[in-house]
């Protein structure tokens with residue numbers, strides 16, 4: 657089985673590459689990644705020499721490069737993680753989100769149509785459902801919840817989802833879509849809440865909490881997410897959407913306090929700052945469908961996963977220090993500057 661994993665140098669994609677090489681030692685995994693600020697080649701160093709792994713630096717919007725790779729590798733499956741993924745950046749500059757997240761998805765699917773494919777899997781987000789109120793803990797997102805987006809990021813992901821489902825209906829492309837909740841774990845880029853707070857707390861810097869800090873996210877340990885996608889690409893039904901997450905809801909402020917406690921740092925580091933524009937209040941997933949159809953449930957409780965994650969950042973300063981200092985961009989320049 658040949659699988660192209662786009663965005664495999666990012667947070668979830670790299671964890672997925674590791675998972676697949678371990679869980680399916682007879683598969684060939686090809687990572688296609690543009691290496692934007694969020695892609696980190698050093699993350700993939702442990703598998704670079706694996707004969708079943710290949711890394712290709714390319715943009716999913718680049719039709720020629722994508723088609724060349726399809727011709728060379730004749731993939732059976734494409735799993736698309738590649739995206740601009742940070743809500744705050746989408747508020748600053750929506751355009752690149754539309755290009756990568758929507759146009760890039762269409763380029764990949766056109767290549768799938770041209771060369772033939774067993775499965776195209778789109779990694780999406782629960783943010784396409786908008787948000788839920790804090791005073792209705794009985795409400796959860798199901799696959800039938802209407803799309804109702806808040807940010808340029810979630811709108812671009814929703815646009816891509818609709819396009820993927822349209823390619824299934826119009827062209828018969830064998831697609832699946834997963835919409836997952838907030839992931840956390842190793843290799844999470846330190847602009848997102850959990851790694852940002854861990855690293856800033858370690859440096860005794862202020863911890864910027866948006867608004868009242870009561871916004872709720874449903875946290876999913878990244879390994880659980882990778883297992884879910886593995887199940888969906890093998891056993892999921894073509895044309896279907898699967899929600900991935902559930903049972904790990906936490907308010908931002910409680911996470912920040914937990915991180916401070918675990919690191920032995922004072923709560924006086926917490927600084928409440930101006931709220932994010934259009935800030936979604938609560939995300940919560942109902943995972944009944946993926947549980948009933950594919951037997952998946954999240955295995956890692958937040959209380960355990962957050963300790964594992966904090967310990968990983970404590971033990972892997974060599975991974976995040978160059979990112980924080982900007983050195984890793986020099987590394988790309990050295991590796992790829994003239995290519």
Ligand code: NAD
Pocket residue numbers: 662663664665666667668669688689690691692693694695696714715716717736737738739740741742756760779780781782813836837838839840845
């Ligand atoms: P990330 O930002 O850590 O990584 C994105 C990767 O995509 C990077 O390696 C980057 O270099 C690459 N990339 C960006 N633009 C590209 C392009 N034009 N061509 C090729 N590669 C490109 O993101 P992540 O957190 O790992 O998220 C992966 C996917 O999961 C995204 O589609 C995101 O929308 C979705 N998702 C993430 C979360 C989360 O909590 N992180 C939650 C729900 C859904």
Ligand code: TYD
Pocket residue numbers: 742743744838847848849850852864865866871872873908932
């Ligand atoms: P984030 O990790 O950006 O993920 P998303 O916006 O996709 O859910 O943010 C998670 C939550 O943490 C969100 O409610 C915004 C909040 N947040 C802060 O309070 N301060 C910060 O510095 C960041 C990055 C996020």
